[in-house]
Amino acid sequence: MIELEVDSIRVSLLSPRRLVVLKELGTDRYLPIWIGTAEADAITIKLQNMPVSRPLTHDLIKSIIEELGANVSHILISDLVDNAEGGGTFLARIVLNLGQGSTEVDSRPSDAIALAVRVGAPIFVEETVMDRASIKPSPSVEAPSADVGEPHSEEDLSVFRDFMEGLEES
Template identity: 50%
Template sequence: MKELSIESIRLSLMNYQRVVILREKDSDRYLPIWIGPAEADAIAVRLQDVSVARPLTHDLLRNLIEQLGARVAYIVVSDLSNDTFYARIVLEVNGETMEVDSRPSDAIALAVRTEASIFVEDSVLDRAGVVLEEDNQPAGVGGSRPERGRPVDPAELERLGAFKDFIEGLDLDDFDQPRG
């Protein structure tokens, strides 16, 4: 497993969908995950320290977990199947660990509220991670330069076609700019 941090939340100008961009710690590899507008707002509200009058759903979930004496140890993006990411929330309860199935967007929204670490399974990052070349263009997309020299299977390219289209439509010019 690799640890990730939230690089940004972006809006695709091609289809107006939101995407959370996770960045591998100590690396220039990124993991883009499409998320819904409500989850994007829930993550952004917490990242920007915006106060809301009443608890949002993810605040309620955090409060419930804490009131029951548990804590979020970490979350992990655990799988990618048919262009759908899967995640698990790992809880510590009475000295034991418990895993709860989750959408990545909900797990990330909870992680930012509990300051829990975000991890991804190596196999997911190897399949969907994007490395930026020096000119800020994705490497390994469309068969140009696959990561780690692994040959790109045409069937895999077909399955990941939606990711390729999305990545090619991102504005990556400000990726190296500091976040405020």
């Protein structure tokens, strides 16, 4: 398992979608994951310590877990499943300590991350997922990085560079 931290939330200028960018601790490898607007807002609100008048969904989940005497050990981005549209879907698990043991709960990565930032739990990713989906910025925009996962073609990298340039950090 590889530990990550939330690097940024990016906003697409062309669609309402958001991108959470996770960074591997101690390196310059990044894991970008598309997430919904509500989940992006929930993560941003907590990271920026913005006050809310009533608990948000992830605050409620945190309270329920705590009231039941459990705590979040960590979250794990456990898999990347290919889908028919040619993209992939990330899968995650929330690992709870229950006193006498632990249990894992299936989750969308966005919800797991929103919960993790609320409880201060570490965020992990399986090495195979990081190898498949991470990016490593090139020292130069023109030079592709080939030491992340499987080699990528210049065409793949230029599409990603174009995409990243079309995003704004929120």
